[in-house]
Amino acid sequence: MSTETAAASAVEVAYERAYDEYWHNVFRFALAWTNDRAAAEDLAQESYVRLWRNRSTVDWDRPLLGWLLVTTRNLATDRFRAIRRRIVGAPRSTTFTHEGVERWLDVRAAMGRLSPLERAAIVLTALEGRSYADTAELLGTSAGGLRAAVSRARDKLEGA
Amino acid sequence: MERSRADKILADWDELTRTVLRPGLPTRTTLTTALSGSMLAGVAVLIIAFAAASVWLGLSRGTGMTGPSVSPTEPSPTGTDGPTASPSGSPTEDFDLAGTAWRVTTLDDQALPAEGAPWFDFDSFGRPGGHGFTGCDEFGFGGTFEGGKGSAGELILSPAGCSGPAAPLEKLFLDTFRVVDAWSVDGDQLTLFGSKGQIVLARELPPVGDAGRALADTLRTAEWQILEATGVAGLDRVSPVQFFDRRLLGVGACGYSGDVQFGSGGSLTISDVGWDTSGCGEPDGRSALQAVLESVAAGRSEEGGTVRLSGSGVDLVLGRVWGPLAVIPPQDGADTARTEGTLRITDTCVFLEERGGAVLLLWPADRTTWDAEQRTITFANFDGTTATVADGQPVVLGGGGGSSAESGVTSGAWVAGMTWVAPPVDGCPLDPYWGVGDVRD
Numbered sequence: 001m002s003t004e005t006a007a008a009s010a011v012e013v014a015y016e017r018a019y020d021e022y023w024h025n026v027f028r029f030a031l032a033w034t035n036d037r038a039a040a041e042d043l044a045q046e047s048y049v050r051l052w053r054n055r056s057t058v059d060w061d062r063p064l065l066g067w068l069l070v071t072t073r074n075l076a077t078d079r080f081r082a083i084r085r086r087i088v089g090a091p092r093s094t095t096f097t098h099e100g101v102e103r104w105l106d107v108r109a110a111m112g113r114l115s116p117l118e119r120a121a122i123v124l125t126a127l128e129g130r131s132y133a134d135t136a137e138l139l140g141t142s143a144g145g146l147r148a149a150v151s152r153a154r155d156k157l158e159g160a
Numbered sequence: 161m162e163r164s165r166a167d168k169i170l171a172d173w174d175e176l177t178r179t180v181l182r183p184g185l186p187t188r189t190t191l192t193t194a195l196s197g198s199m200l201a202g203v204a205v206l207i208i209a210f211a212a213a214s215v216w217l218g219l220s221r222g223t224g225m226t227g228p229s230v231s232p233t234e235p236s237p238t239g240t241d242g243p244t245a246s247p248s249g250s251p252t253e254d255f256d257l258a259g260t261a262w263r264v265t266t267l268d269d270q271a272l273p274a275e276g277a278p279w280f281d282f283d284s285f286g287r288p289g290g291h292g293f294t295g296c297d298e299f300g301f302g303g304t305f306e307g308g309k310g311s312a313g314e315l316i317l318s319p320a321g322c323s324g325p326a327a328p329l330e331k332l333f334l335d336t337f338r339v340v341d342a343w344s345v346d347g348d349q350l351t352l353f354g355s356k357g358q359i360v361l362a363r364e365l366p367p368v369g370d371a372g373r374a375l376a377d378t379l380r381t382a383e384w385q386i387l388e389a390t391g392v393a394g395l396d397r398v399s400p401v402q403f404f405d406r407r408l409l410g411v412g413a414c415g416y417s418g419d420v421q422f423g424s425g426g427s428l429t430i431s432d433v434g435w436d437t438s439g440c441g442e443p444d445g446r447s448a449l450q451a452v453l454e455s456v457a458a459g460r461s462e463e464g465g466t467v468r469l470s471g472s473g474v475d476l477v478l479g480r481v482w483g484p485l486a487v488i489p490p491q492d493g494a495d496t497a498r499t500e501g502t503l504r505i506t507d508t509c510v511f512l513e514e515r516g517g518a519v520l521l522l523w524p525a526d527r528t529t530w531d532a533e534q535r536t537i538t539f540a541n542f543d544g545t546t547a548t549v550a551d552g553q554p555v556v557l558g559g560g561g562g563s564s565a566e567s568g569v570t571s572g573a574w575v576a577g578m579t580w581v582a583p584p585v586d587g588c589p590l591d592p593y594w595g596v597g598d599v600r601d
Contacts, residue, residue, distance in 0.1 A: 028177050104176050110169045127174050157166035 014060040015052060022065045023048070025128070029069050032123035033076040033116045035108055047072045069138055076116070110160035118153035121146050255345040257282045257305050259380070259404030262350050262361035268332055269357070276326070278333045279364060281406050289313065294330040296322035301337075310343040310352060333359070364405050371426040375459045378467060379403035381529055383411065384478035387466065389452045391474075392445045400481045400532075408453075416446075418453060428459045428469060452476050464489055464581055465525035479581075482523075483530045484508050485537065486584035490526040491595060497560050499594060505535055505551035509588035512557065518589035519561065523596050525581045539599040547599040558598025564591045 026047055030040035047068050051058065058067065111119055117139060124135045125146075136146040163171070261281035264272055280292020282305065291300040303313025315338055322330045340354040348363035366372035383400040399410040403420060408430065410416035418433035433450045455471040462468050462477075465487075469476040484506060501514035512519040527540040531548075538548040549555055564570055571590035575583065584590060 024178075031177060103172060107169060107172045107176060111173060122170065123173070126170055154166045157169050158164060160165065160169060 011055050011060060015055065018051065018064045018068070019048065022068055025065055026068045026072055028123065028128070029120065030072050030076060032111075032119045033073065035111050035114075035116075035119060037104075039076075043072050043075050046075055050075075066138065073120075073139065110157060113156045113160055114153050115149075117141065118149045118156070121149040122153040122157075125150055257345075257350075259283070259407070260350075261364035261405035263364050264333065264359055265349075265362045266358070266360035267329075267336065272329075278330070279361075281364070281404070294322070294326075294333055296326040296330045299334070303340075305343055308342060308344060310340050312337050312340050365422055366424045370424050371460075372422045372424045372428070375426050375428065375461070375467070376403070376405070376422040378461055379459070379478075380405075383481040383530075383532055384467070385481050386449070386476060387479045388475065388477040389449055390476070392448045392452060394445055395449075398449065401478070416450075426458050426460055428456060430454055430456055480525070481530065481532060482582040483532050483535075484585075485510050485523050485528065485530055485582060486520060486588070487525050487528065487580065487582040488522045488595065489524070489579055489581060491524045491597065498556060498558055499561065500554070500556040503537075503549050503551060503553050503555045505537070508585050510537070511589050512555070512594060517592075520584060520589050520591075520593040521557070521596055522593055528596075537599075539596065541598050547601050549599060549601050553601060556600040557594060557596055558600075559595045560597070561592055561594035563593070 023044065027040055027044040030043035030047075031037060034040050034043065050071050051064070051068060058064070114122070120139055121135060124130045124138070125132060130138070132143055132146055136143045139146065141149070259282060261279065263274060263279040264277045265274075266272065267278075276295045278292065278294045280290050280299075280301070282290040289300065289302040289304075291298065293299070299315055301312045301315050303311035305311075315334060336354060336356045336359055337352065338354075339356050340352040340359070342353040344351050344353075348365070348367065350361045350363070352359040352361070365376050380403050383402050385400050386395050386398050389395060399415050401408050401410050401416075405422075406420055408418045408420050416433060416435045419431045421429045421431075423429070430453045433453050435446055435450075452471075452474045453476065455474045456469040456476055457471040459467055459469040465480055467478045469478065486509075499512065499514060499519070501512040501519070504511050504513050504518070510521050510523075512521055523537070523539075529538040530536075531538065534550070536548050536550045538546055540546050547555075562574070564574070567574070569577075574593075575590055
């Protein structure tokens with residue numbers, strides 16, 4: 001096996017590992033931001049497309065989750081893109097149980113009272129266990145701004 | 161201990177996203193196989209699979225992050241031998257291409273008729289990339305165009321394929337566009353330079369001096385709140401709108417977008433309005449508003465800074481979004497006195513810090529622009545210069561002011577007696593005040 005072939009193979013292995021390890025984290029983050037399952041799936045998928053496309057410049061020895069989440073946030077905050085996707089429409093393959101749908105609609109409605117930043121802030125800190133400093137950097141806000149967002153999110157959920 | 165309502169919702173969210181809501185992984189074999197082959201074809205396959213084939217809008221610039229030592233931006237895969245005629249020291253390097261639209265006029269030294277010529281527009285908000293039409297297929301690009309240097313990046317084509325008379329033109333355009341590495345703007349002409357030649361494009365707007373261009377330039381300078389729309393209630397819940405060369409975009413929750421075509425003489429058409437309902441449910445009256453938007457046929461500026469778009473039986477009035485500014489109707493010759501201090505822009509007020517006191521600033525509507533994203537104020541002085549100022553900046557202001565101590569009129573009384581485009585909100589310092597007539601930073 002040539003050196004180039006071996007390197008390419010190593011990247012593919014690292015990429016697949018990133019899929020196994022982080023896919024669900026990326027999807028959940030996208031879902032927290034958008035509160036929309038279909039959009040979240042698209043965003044997560046596209047983040048991995050971007051990762052693969054940048055494979056020659058990515059440092060595969062460092063943790064990739066931060067890269068994926070920042071990319072997802074950037075994609076998610078591109079409002080124009082999200083809107084265009086809505087216009088185009090996207091077929092979905094996932095099916096839910098009736099109970100699952102009803103529970104999700106209730107939870108989604110409650111989470112819908114929060115802004116994207118508030119949802120992402122409370123999911124990342126309360127459910128994903130990320131630190132405030134890490135989350136603030138990831139979301140492009142200050143530590144104070146993040147604490148305020150988490151606080152507002154809790155208040156809104158209490159009133160939901 | 162009983163869980164709080166918030167904790168219960170979060171626990172449900174956590175469980176549902178791990179179980180019933182969890183989507184399956186996309187097929188990794190398909191993904192990696194597709195991407196390992198021809199990058200263009202591979203990504204196109206994915207884009208088709210993700211049902212987003214016809215649109216490709218680029219990735220926004222990355223921010224500070226932990227993790228890998230590469231920012232999540234597009235690579236520049238062109239690998240060309242350099243431009244054939246790169247402009248040097250071009251005064252147009254600062255031209256902001258965001259949201260602008262262009263149609264090819266000359267390709268490989270051949271003049272093209274406007275009808276059927278390729279066109280594209282750049283994404284709004286300065287993000288890299290854009291999308292357009294080759295004359296046959298839709299395409300997207302993910303590159304960057306900054307500081308006179310350009311890269312179309314990766315091109316994504318819609319899946320239709322091109323055949324017949326349009327095919328050679330599409331191929332020539334894409335081959336040339338793909339290796340662009342420099343650009344310049346001269347008036348309404350954009351020239352792209354690359355190893356395969358030049359592409360000359362014209363701005364997709366009416367010419368300067370036309371009423372339609374004036375309308376477009378006015379609408380592009382600000383965010384607008386929809387103040388009135390025939391038969392539509394609840395407009396205060398509709399997001400402000402921004403206009404670009406070919407598009408409009410409602411910014412914020414429950415956003416919306418549409419295609420815009422500015423025509424000569426102030427004519428205007430809006431089409432393909434769509435709503436982003438994620439996270440906000442169904443906005444009240446959106447169908448009615450969509451119908452009004454898609455019915456307007458012309459627009460004109462009105463006294464007081466509003467813009468009226470009209471069509472058959474419909475009117476839609478747009479007012480600038482002024483943010484925290486207190487705004488008054490246009491004033492003449494208000495630059496006779498001077499004051500100086502530090503500009504303060506809060507979420508709700510704009511005032512001057514002067515010798516420890518706060519002076520409310522009143523801004524004339526016709527010469528003031530509020531940039532909500534940058535939180536800056538741009539002011540057009542009577543001498544033709546402009547000044548853009550931000551919070552914390554020392555400024556020298558021309559104009560004239562007053563105070564209750566001088567006039568004997570209480571602050572509440574003078575506020576009530578003024579004609580406002582946008583009055584100061586409760587809690588802003590009202591006394592003394594200064595009508596801004598000139599700004600120097």
